[in-house]
Amino acid sequence: MGSIKLISSLLFLLFMRITITTTASHHHHSKKNIQAAAAARRKPCKTLVFYFHDIIYNGKNSHNATSAIVAAPAWGNKIILAGQSHFGDVVVFDDPITLNNNLHSTPVGRAQGFYLYDKKEIFTSWLGFSFVFNSTKHKGSINFAGADPLMNKTRDISVIGGTGDFFMARGIATLMTDAFEGEVYFRLRVDIKLYECWY
Amino acid sequence: MGSIKLISSLLFLLFMRITITTTASHHHHSKKNIQAAAAARRKPCKTLVFYFHDIIYNGKNSHNATSAIVAAPAWGNKIILAGQSHFGDVVVFDDPITLNNNLHSTPVGRAQGFYLYDKKEIFTSWLGFSFVFNSTKHKGSINFAGADPLMNKTRDISVIGGTGDFFMARGIATLMTDAFEGEVYFRLRVDIKLYECWY
């Protein structure tokens, strides 16, 4: 029965080892480590590409304007974007979202919220807005916030949350200015990369 | 001693398997998978229900107004909400939070921040605000952002963070218009469902 004893010992040792490993694993599996692993791969769990189109109210285009200046610094007004790189102008918008760069293609949702210009020397803005969907394809909203140094070819802002199909989403949205006409129309391409998906 | 050899082999194989399993588990335990599991259950780790009360300044009610129009489009002003579904009006608020729908019950905190109206055809708004608590029951803040298509019976916005008792909170807040009187008073019911709790 010596072999049984030995086996028991071995099994006991093995079992201890397993227990230890499992415990260690519990400790190792901190959120931070898991995220480090995720970051190492850094593959989005969902990607989406949209365009949105902004037509600023200039006193003459109320029929098709999708946004309006609602606040301006002492040296500004609400019809013309202010001097000094529009510093201090705040714009509220309700812009159509499309799947391609054609303003007249069927909107799949609305981009709603505000942006403000926040640098005197160069055009930069800060955005707080949502993509709001209510179609057969997507229902729910994606919420965004972040700085947009808009003279850069690409700029990253944060996906800070989502609802419905985008419940609890987090990630990054890369903005690209796809068109810019006078100071009335611009079109942004938005590459949404979600890294936290609850669906 | 053949049995010992066999045992050793078996143990070795078993151990290999355990190692493999553990390694696989490391890979499986990506944040995404864990969240998928959480989403499958999708049970909040904390739920809270509050009401808050907004009385907009209209030029005559400074004694009890809790909010004021601070920005408006070219066609608006700061005493009366603008035409076109109040598009472009920005309102700053400091509203009492109560546990029931009675404006005069003891406030348990303050809802502070802003909302703006962002659609011409129908009432929709965008909110950025905090619930600020400093009572024996709750200390800390919950931060919210999101789109509020306020003609819908229920609307979901994001809980984007929290401090104190709500340290690192994330989740969803469901808004319901509980009362709406003239264009001066409204009351929202807020069902907060946190899905990330650090406490």
Added chain:
Amino acid sequence: MGSIKLISSLLFLLFMRITITTTASHHHHSKKNIQAAAAARRKPCKTLVFYFHDIIYNGKNSHNATSAIVAAPAWGNKIILAGQSHFGDVVVFDDPITLNNNLHSTPVGRAQGFYLYDKKEIFTSWLGFSFVFNSTKHKGSINFAGADPLMNKTRDISVIGGTGDFFMARGIATLMTDAFEGEVYFRLRVDIKLYECWY
């Protein structure tokens, strides 16, 4: 061969146990539990300390002003902060970030966004802004939102996201008023504590 049988049985039982343990571990390792563990420790994965400096435009200091009132309530204007604890004033800013409390030390980035005053009885504000870095040390942005009851010695707001070096960051920023001169200059110390780090 009795011992072999026994060993097999033992190994089988052991293996079952391992499988069960692993499965349980899968269930245990919900995001919530992991976060509970993280919260128990509650050690930031990254800490950063910065100062930023705000010089509000007052009609005479356009050469060095870094911010401007862009919206105000009916009783306010854009040159002087309004009565009633500045309630309703909205300020857009592009403030230099420094490593120490010296306004004239070399900026390491810009704090860009807005704050608004949101209480009549006492000074409190709500902030939505980003730290934008583009140096050899840091590239990327950190996005913040939250309530700032600025008469308190320390106030916590949320880190709601980040990009570049701060990809997917979440955490808390503790604000301290480091200087306050007249109603034109203030300096904030910001202790950033990230609890979700993807790098």
